[in-house]
Amino acid sequence: MQELLVISGKGGTGKTSIVAALAALAEDKVLADCDVDAADLHLLLRPEVESVNEFYGSDKAVIDPGLCTGCGRCREVCRFGAVMEAKPEKENSEDDSGKLVFQVDSLECEGCGVCTLVCPAGAIAMQPNLAGYWYISATPYGPLVHAQLGLAEENSGKLVTKVRQEARRLAEENNARLIITDGPPGIGCPVISSLTGVTLALAVTEPTVAGRHDLERVVKLAGHFRVPVAVCINKYDLAPEKSREIEAYCYDAGLTIAGKIPFDADVARALVNGVPLMACSRGVAASAVQAMWDSLMVRLERMAKEQNGHS
Amino acid sequence: MASGKGGTGKTTIVTNLARALALAGKIPVQVLDCDVEEPNAHLFLKPVFHEEEEVTLPVPEVDNNRCTGCGRCSEVCAFHALAVAGGKVITFPEMCHGCGGCTIACPAGAISEKPHRIGVVARGQAGRIDFAHGKIDVGVPLAPPVIRVVKKLAFKERLTLIDAPPGTSCPVVAAVKDSDFCLLVTEPTPFGLNDLRLAVGMVRELGVPFAVVINRSTLGDLRVERYCQREGIPILLKIPFDKGYAATYARGDCLVEEYPEWVTPFIGLWQEIERLVSQRARAAGN
Numbered sequence: 001m002q003e004l005l006v007i008s009g010k011g012g013t014g015k016t017s018i019v020a021a022l023a024a025l026a027e028d029k030v031l032a033d034c035d036v037d038a039a040d041l042h043l044l045l046r047p048e049v050e051s052v053n054e055f056y057g058s059d060k061a062v063i064d065p066g067l068c069t070g071c072g073r074c075r076e077v078c079r080f081g082a083v084m085e086a087k088p089e090k091e092n093s094e095d096d097s098g099k100l101v102f103q104v105d106s107l108e109c110e111g112c113g114v115c116t117l118v119c120p121a122g123a124i125a126m127q128p129n130l131a132g133y134w135y136i137s138a139t140p141y142g143p144l145v146h147a148q149l150g151l152a153e154e155n156s157g158k159l160v161t162k163v164r165q166e167a168r169r170l171a172e173e174n175n176a177r178l179i180i181t182d183g184p185p186g187i188g189c190p191v192i193s194s195l196t197g198v199t200l201a202l203a204v205t206e207p208t209v210a211g212r213h214d215l216e217r218v219v220k221l222a223g224h225f226r227v228p229v230a231v232c233i234n235k236y237d238l239a240p241e242k243s244r245e246i247e248a249y250c251y252d253a254g255l256t257i258a259g260k261i262p263f264d265a266d267v268a269r270a271l272v273n274g275v276p277l278m279a280c281s282r283g284v285a286a287s288a289v290q291a292m293w294d295s296l297m298v299r300l301e302r303m304a305k306e307q308n309g310h311s
Numbered sequence: 312m313a314s315g316k317g318g319t320g321k322t323t324i325v326t327n328l329a330r331a332l333a334l335a336g337k338i339p340v341q342v343l344d345c346d347v348e349e350p351n352a353h354l355f356l357k358p359v360f361h362e363e364e365e366v367t368l369p370v371p372e373v374d375n376n377r378c379t380g381c382g383r384c385s386e387v388c389a390f391h392a393l394a395v396a397g398g399k400v401i402t403f404p405e406m407c408h409g410c411g412g413c414t415i416a417c418p419a420g421a422i423s424e425k426p427h428r429i430g431v432v433a434r435g436q437a438g439r440i441d442f443a444h445g446k447i448d449v450g451v452p453l454a455p456p457v458i459r460v461v462k463k464l465a466f467k468e469r470l471t472l473i474d475a476p477p478g479t480s481c482p483v484v485a486a487v488k489d490s491d492f493c494l495l496v497t498e499p500t501p502f503g504l505n506d507l508r509l510a511v512g513m514v515r516e517l518g519v520p521f522a523v524v525i526n527r528s529t530l531g532d533l534r535v536e537r538y539c540q541r542e543g544i545p546i547l548l549k550i551p552f553d554k555g556y557a558a559t560y561a562r563g564d565c566l567v568e569e570y571p572e573w574v575t576p577f578i579g580l581w582q583e584i585e586r587l588v589s590q591r592a593r594a595a596g597n
Contacts (some may be wrong), residue, residue: 009349011477016502025482037478038315038506058389107517112410114387151512154481157452185317185477186348189452209563210322210351217349217449224450230379237316238554239561268530271500 001171002199002300003086003164003179004229005034009214011185014208014234018269019182020276021289022296023141029178031139032167033146034194036132041182044276047137049142055147055162057131057155058111061104067123074115074124082108083115107152131155135160141276143170156184157193165196166302175240178300187221195225199303202258204232204297207242212249219253230258230299232292237262256299258293262283278306313487313514314496317477320526320550321346323560325474326355327435331567332470333347333439339469342437343467345486346476347430347457354563358435358442366457367426373400377421384413384422391541408453430457434464441466455485462486479506480515488516493521494547494590499531504538511544518549520591522584527534527552545587548580 008013012182019041023031033041063074065086075083086103106116106129114122131154134147145167147159167179181198184190195201201222205215215231222229231250236243243260250257264285270277277286314323324343344352363409370391371384380398391431392407393400402429414422425534430447445461454476462485465471475486487493491516497503507523514521523539528549539546550556550566559569567573 008317010351011349012319012498014576022486028499037480037483038317038509040316040502040505043501043505072551077411107488110389110408110410110414112408113387114410114412114415117387117412117415123423149480151479151509152481152484156480178507181463186346187449188348188447188482190480192450192452206318206561209354210349213351213354214349220449228445238557242561271502272532274501282328303542 001168001177001179002304004296004300005181005183005192005194005198005201006204007201007218008185008192008204009187009206009218010211011263013204013211014267015204016040016044016182016273017277018204018232018234018289019180021278022100022180022293023284024276024278025290025293026178026180028176029142029180030167030171030176031142031144032179033144033179034163034181034190034216035184036147036149036156036159036163036190037073037076037184039146039148041145042137042144044271045141045144046274047135047139047146049135051136053134054130055132055134055159056128057153057158058112058128058129059110059126060106060109060143061113061115061124062127063101063103064125065101065103067121068101068124069121070102072102072119073118074102075173077114077118080108080110099132107182110154116284132159134159136166143174145170157189160190160193161182164249166293178228187217191218191221194227195222195227198227200228200300201227202232203229204234205246207236207239207246209242212242212246213247216249219255230256230296232258233260235263236260258295258299261288261292312473312494313483313510314477314559315479315510316497316502319498321497322351322355322474323511323526323566324496324524325472326352327567327573328577329356329472330439330583331574332528332564332581334567334574335578337578339439339441341441341466341471342470342474343461343465343471344474344526345461346474347445347447347454347461348476348482350444350446352474353442353444353566354439356437356442358437358440360433362434364432365428366430366432367428368407368453368456369411369424370404370407370409370427371402371422372400372425372516374421374423375399377419379419381418383416383418387416389413400521405451407517409456409545411474429453429513432457432460450457454482458482458485462552469575479509483513484517489517490519492584493519494524494584495521496524496526498527498581499525499533499535501534502533504535507535511542521588522547522587524580526550547583548576
């Protein structure tokens with residue numbers, strides 16, 4: 001089984017539109033949306049959710065105000081500034097006249113548990129934190145594993161790992177040959193979790209200074225984890241000169257350009273109608289995506305052969 | 312400046328607002344690019360950097376002469392940054408969050424901490440604009456510690472514009488938290504709307520007042536505007552899609568310089584934000 005991950009470094013270059021278009025072209029595949037912060041693939045694939053599953057992130061420290069003696073040891077050791085003085089519940093409460101207690105800001109708590117190690121009163125416990133949900137859905141284009149991280153939560157990398165595990169399990173169950181994954185923007189924790197061990201990363205860029213700058217960083221990241229990269233220049237004709245610069249960079253870096261997709265109002269139209277491009281257009285962008293998929297298939301088949309040859 | 316969805320134009324708004332205010336000579340402006348995974352604001356403001364500082368996390372260093380191999384350190388580590396194999400401790404600095412738990416827990420006092428580089432913060436000057444950005448090293452997963460270092464550079468006495476990373480999770484929270492106001496930049500597509508809803512949830516949770524800017528406002532439909540109306544969210548600026556604007560952005564130039572007619576709308580945007588912030592301050596005072 002192979003995994004094709006679509007990433008970009010820079011956000012908004014067209015990852016999700018391209019994944020949806022490829023979803024309509026590829027056969028025998030499972031789809032995964034690893035942009036767990038701001039998942040959008042479901043808006044184009046119209047999934048029927050088959051299972052909803054809870055995702056627990058790292059535990060969060062909770063201080064029992066009844067046991068807290070207000071010594072402040074927890075605040076001294078917390079390196080994330082997550083321990084603060086609790087607001088007194090009632091101004092004129094009788095039992096604790098002005099007693100100082102502490103509480104944890106769950107937004108800042110990283111779940112390290114150091115406070116529980118030092119609390120002399122045993123007042124701090126680590127509690128499980130429901131940080132989001134992941135779903136298995138049926139779509140007209142095959143099964144989709146997707147997720148939604150809770151607002152302002154951390155551990156997106158851990159949720160990405162869960163989505164990938166489930167996608168792999170589904171692919172094995174269904175004898176699917178390929179997993180196509182919509183990746184998150186950036187090069188941080190969720191991208192690293194999306195990237196490790198995939199067969200091929202398709203880096204979608206745009207012909208702008210920012211697109212190029214971010215492409216270079218994401219290509220370096222893929223190199224760091226020894227993942228081969230193919231490049232897609234989206235909306236390449238909006239700034240032909242910048243596209244040529246990117247092509248020159250790819251040539252120097254030994255990267256294959258899998259496709260160059262022209263600007264086409266059909267892409268925005270497909271988006272507004274909530275369908276994959278291929279389902280509603282035979283325009284210039286759709287043909288370019290088709291050509292890109294053909295070249296990606298050749299590359300994936302070649303890689304599969306090489307892999308079998310080695311094993 | 313934040314957005315759920317990437318690529319909606321956060322950097323465009325930050326850089327043009329900064330340039331417009333600088334051009335109008337109104338107030339001293341500072342720009343902090345907190346998208347430390349993929350910082351881009353410098354490509355448009357072209358600052359001259361004069362200072363660079365490494366950002367490090369304190370990671371464990373084990374003194375093998377003292378270590379008894381008891382494994383307490385790996386037991387308490389919530390991030391799997393230490394493991395014991397064959398009576399020896401192996402550390403994985405790239406997993407470490409620098410919490411210091413192992414140092415406290417080690418009964419033999421065998422663990423000390425050494426700085427481990429995760430990125431850099433650079434400061435510079437772009438004309439009259441004070442500039443700083445952070446950059447995590449490629450392969451480093453942890454953006455928030457670098458973001459916090461960038462934010463510490465904020466001057467109290469002047470206007471600071473912060474370019475946040477996309478999304479709604481911990482790096483965004485690190486960038487948006489404690490701001491006086493948050494502009495959410497979106498586009499009028501179903502993706503823009505879906506991610507705007509998430510971003511609105513996030514800023515509401517943080518208690519930061521906010522408004523919306525719609526970029527490429529002519530490429531899509533009216534659902535974002537209707538949503539804002541329903542929710543009572545002010546839309547402070549709309550920038551239509553224009554191939555000329557796109558080309559200006561592609562080259563790394565600023566809209567307000569190429570199209571001076573945009574200076575006034577950006578100044579207007581700033582005045583509107585000022586008005587909303589002071590209104591809120593008055594309301595809080597009452």
